[in-house]
Amino acid sequence: MGRAALKARGIEPDYVVGHSVGEFAALAAANALSTEEALALVRERGLAMAEAARERPGSMAAILGLEDPVVERLCRQIIGVWPANYNCPGQIVVSGENPAVDECCDQAVDEGARRAVKLRVSGAFHSPLVAHAAERIKPAVDRIKFNDPSAPFMSTVTAKIEPAHRMAGLLVEQLTAPVKFTQAASELAREGVRTFVEVGPGNVLSGLLRRIDSTAKAIPVNNLASLAKLEDELATT
Structure with missing residues (x-):
């Protein structure tokens, strides 16, 4: 609905990017698949993730105030935990088996993390523990004929602009792969994007984007007032 409101006002994206499940919305916004197809895939994804989480329980935690290489080293040292979300500099989420995530949190604090916060989620998403979810959603994704996007699609699996023939595989891979939002947003900034x-x-x-690139504008649009603000902002740039 938000995308439709923007389109009705003649606002079209130069690039699209999404965080985790937001990649489905991003691809729909770029007309790579229909809104109906995206919604059907999101529903199937949710069911698959819930089932996988019941089969192999786990958890996630946000590590705040450590550089990414330090958290990556901890994940290599502790069996059963992996980097899951690169949200912005100094904020990375880890995912995995409950004891491993707890140990990672403890060691992160010992390494100097400002905080290590367990997230209120039902599973170890974006980790190998939900591999069965990727297997379940693959047939549904493979049935979609992806169109060439009307705006370049920046994948948060690869942090690269990806073509239509890669989209099905990436939407399956993203269930177990880390979300490289920091890297993807940084790459868009290098491409010349100044307004997100x-x-x-x-x-x-928007808050994460400002921490990734303090010189970029990040404008959230979630109601009519913020939509009007966006129109005013674009009119002056």
């Missing part, structure tokens, strides 16, 4: 528009119910990504 977050379309959705919140403004979390």
